[in-house]
Every structure is written in structure tokens, then in C-alpha cells.
Amino acid sequence: MEVLHVSAECYPVAKVGGLGDVVGALPKYQAQAGCYVKVAIPGYKTRFWENHEFEIVHQAGLYLGPHWYHFNIWKEKNNTLGFDLYLVDIPGLLDTDGVYGYYNDTERFLAFQVAVLDWVNDWRHTPDVIHCHDHHTGLIPFLMSHGYKYERLRSVPSVITIHNAQYQGQFGWDRQYLLPSFDSWKGGLLDWAGAINPLAAGIKCAWRVTTVSPSYLEELFNSAAGLESLISHERAKCVGILNGIDSKVWDPGADPMIPANYNARTLAAGKEANKQALCREFGLDPSLPLISFIGRLVGEKGADLLPEVIGRSLYELPGRVNFLVLGSGEPHVEWSLQQTRQYVGDHFNIYIGYNEALSHRIYAGSDFLLMPSRVEPCGLNQLYALRYGTVPIVRSTGGLRDTVTDIGDKNGFGIRFIHAAVWDICRAIGRAVSLYEDQEVITLQHIRQYSMQLDHSWDSAAQEYLNVYNSMIP
Numbered sequence: 001m002e003v004l005h006v007s008a009e010c011y012p013v014a015k016v017g018g019l020g021d022v023v024g025a026l027p028k029y030q031a032q033a034g035c036y037v038k039v040a041i042p043g044y045k046t047r048f049w050e051n052h053e054f055e056i057v058h059q060a061g062l063y064l065g066p067h068w069y070h071f072n073i074w075k076e077k078n079n080t081l082g083f084d085l086y087l088v089d090i091p092g093l094l095d096t097d098g099v100y101g102y103y104n105d106t107e108r109f110l111a112f113q114v115a116v117l118d119w120v121n122d123w124r125h126t127p128d129v130i131h132c133h134d135h136h137t138g139l140i141p142f143l144m145s146h147g148y149k150y151e152r153l154r155s156v157p158s159v160i161t162i163h164n165a166q167y168q169g170q171f172g173w174d175r176q177y178l179l180p181s182f183d184s185w186k187g188g189l190l191d192w193a194g195a196i197n198p199l200a201a202g203i204k205c206a207w208r209v210t211t212v213s214p215s216y217l218e219e220l221f222n223s224a225a226g227l228e229s230l231i232s233h234e235r236a237k238c239v240g241i242l243n244g245i246d247s248k249v250w251d252p253g254a255d256p257m258i259p260a261n262y263n264a265r266t267l268a269a270g271k272e273a274n275k276q277a278l279c280r281e282f283g284l285d286p287s288l289p290l291i292s293f294i295g296r297l298v299g300e301k302g303a304d305l306l307p308e309v310i311g312r313s314l315y316e317l318p319g320r321v322n323f324l325v326l327g328s329g330e331p332h333v334e335w336s337l338q339q340t341r342q343y344v345g346d347h348f349n350i351y352i353g354y355n356e357a358l359s360h361r362i363y364a365g366s367d368f369l370l371m372p373s374r375v376e377p378c379g380l381n382q383l384y385a386l387r388y389g390t391v392p393i394v395r396s397t398g399g400l401r402d403t404v405t406d407i408g409d410k411n412g413f414g415i416r417f418i419h420a421a422v423w424d425i426c427r428a429i430g431r432a433v434s435l436y437e438d439q440e441v442i443t444l445q446h447i448r449q450y451s452m453q454l455d456h457s458w459d460s461a462a463q464e465y466l467n468v469y470n471s472m473i474p
């Protein structure tokens, strides 16, 4: 079976969050399961592109309204990632340093989708499945079905995975002229709430829709940033498949980014060595429990609650806990975390920015990982934490609910709370500190060892995606 994934991110080439991790790992596991897998992402100016060998496999031009752009499709020559990687290079649009956040993101991702379709349209054969990810690729299923140019692709099955329905990529109908011409009788499929909505169009037109956890799919029926009725209407073709992790990249036994490697057997010494190094790096006290947060500093992740949570916990548990935050995002959250640091003193430190290697050191060196997410379609941080023997403290929502069992329950290995509110998060932190201090009652060591051995690799999820593909192929 030949599958083409189309995405805005793919680790290690370009990653902003979990989408990159998923599109870097799932295709690799699918290839191991016997599929012929291709991944197409925009050709941003990345170090990966500079440091690896690529060849041009296709060159053409496309129109975005009245504007003409030349594009090249570059293929990575050595199958370094375990699948065929293609970069869609559109000078003047996609040759940016970053992934998102440009004034012309609508044009950038529209051109990306058109270039991918024009290229596939030109193949001698057609792929068995086109698998789109999030709104940046949501117009592809519509254009395959109703774009005049793409007649050849009508019968190719398409899947869209919703990683995050909060972002839908809407733009006004006044920019319809940017799209390649399509059957105007079908224009309503592009519309949601009076705008062209790529995510909604993807949900309407893809043959199958997947979400990144079963609980998230259930939540979307009631809370989907305006798309609730659409998801309910399309429920027959929706399925929730829990993300896995790349257990080669995230392996404390072999991770080159952490100071001391360890496994479930050598956990106590390994964790201690990593914690000592991390605390030294950030001026924290290694004799106290270390609770960390890693992620985008946005409301969705509950990051705006952190300053008050940290301030209140340090006040209520003086000299009994340390906090460390790694992230970047909304300026007011960054600012208030920095202010908090000024007044709470030595038991809290913060790194504002994106730092892949530091994230590995934090998963390895922390005792607990806090995720007070308001919305969490799957969440990968808690899975990485589990693999590194770090106990997750999570709000019981979406994928967090599907992957973390509370220590109060049978075989529990995490701490769950219900409300994205300071009092409830502080209560969960209180439970974590007691667990750390009272190690005789339920041994932290036992919980950690147990969680390190849980299997969250992609093997079974990759198979579930294959089942979805097979269900579409006659």
C-alpha cells in the first residue's frame, strides 16, 4: 500500500509541537509494517535540509490568483528517516525560517496544498491513500473531489487527522480567487459560518476523519470551537486513534541528549544523576521534588494559570518543592512567569524559548510533569514523561484522560485533577509532594518503574491507521 502524508510539520525536519512528532514517527512505523510511505512538507529553511542530500524530482509553476510561483519538489536521497521525505519548495512563500505565524500563512499553506496536488496529479500512478493532517492540508480532500484539474485523483481515498480543532485556518470568501478552479455548485463544502474553513472542508470531504485520541473525539461532539454540529453530522466516518511515541527517539536508555542514561532497573541512580545535573543548571534544590512544565505558553495548555499556581504552591509548601518551566508563547504569560520568578526566589526557574535538547533533560531529570491543559487532543508530553519515569500530573481531559490513570486507582501511575483552576491544580501538587515525601506508603520508585514499562509505541496505532486505510480500499 502506498500512502502519502501531507503535513506542515515533521520531526526532525520541522517541529513546533506534537504534530511534528506524530508525522515524524507514524510514517516510520507504517513503513516498518510494510507500507510504502511518502511524507510531503513545506520546504522551510531548515538545518535538516542543509545537512542532508536532496534531489529535485519535480519542477513546475502554480497560480495563486493572479500571482505565479515557481516550485520544486525535493526528495531526500537516502531514506534517512525511514520513509521518503519530500520538501515542497516555493521561493517567496515557504522559504521561511519558521513554520507558522507569517502574515501570509493563508497563501503559504494554500500554495503548499496546490503544489502537492499538482505534483501527485503528474505521477504515472496514483497513491492508495492521501493522509492529511490538520487545517493546513484540509483543502486537499475538497480539491481532489471537486477541483477541475484533479479529475485523476477523484477515486483516491483521503483521510484527515484532527490534531487540534482549535485552529481551523478560516479566511474570507473574498479570497476565493486564490483557489484553483472548482465546481462552484460544490462551493458550500468549503463554507463554515460564512467563511472558507479548511478544517471544516477537510472534515466534510475526506473519506475518513480521525482524531488523536478516542476521548477527544467524544469531546468534539460538544466542544469543537464551533464545529460541533459538523463533527456530529459526520460521526459515522470518524474514529479516535490514540497517538503513540517514537520509542527510539524517546528512550532514556540510549538518549544522547541526557547526561545519564538509565532504564527501569537503573532508574533510581539514573534519575538522581539527571536531576542533580538539571538542578545545578537551573539553581534548584535537588533534595526537593521537582515539578516541571514543558509546552506552548497558551491558554489551551493552561499556561496562564502557572504563575499563580507556582506562587501559591511555594507559599503553601515553603521549602518543599521546586518548579521549572520550559516554553514560549503568549507574551503576557511569558511576562507574568518572569515576574513570578522575581518574587518567589530560588525554588522556581524558567527557560523561555524552544529547546529540544533541554526538553529531554527535563523529562529525564524531573520528578513530576504538570499538564493543566484546558484542551488536550492527545498530548505527547505525558507519554514522554512516563517513558522517563516522571510522574504526570494532568487535568483529566482528552488524551490525558485516555493515557494517565490516577495513583488512587488500580495500577495507577499518575495524578489527575478535574478543573483547570488554581485551587484544583494546587491540590494535585500537594498530592505529588506527599507522594514524594511519603515514599513508604506507595513507593514512587514502584510507580515510576511501572510507568517506564508501559507500551506507548506506535506499533498498535500504526495498525489501526492501516485498518482505516483498508476500510476505504475496495
Ligand code: ADP
Residues within 6 Å of the ligand: 016, 017, 018, 019, 021, 294, 295, 296, 326, 327, 328, 353, 354, 355, 356, 359, 378, 379, 380, 381, 382
Ligand atoms: P502540542 O502539539 O499541542 O504543543 P503535544 O504534547 O502533542 O502538544 O506536543 C508537544 C511537543 O513539543 C513535545 O514533543 C514537547 O516536548 C515539545 N515542546 C513543546 N514546547 C517545547 C519547548 N519550548 N522546547 C522544546 N520542546 C517543546
Ligand code: GLC
Residues within 6 Å of the ligand: 017, 018, 019, 022, 163, 164, 212, 243, 376, 377, 378, 379, 380, 399
Ligand atoms: C496537537 C494537540 C496535541 C497532540 C498533537 C499531536 O498539537 O494539541 O494534544 O498531542 O497535536 O497529535
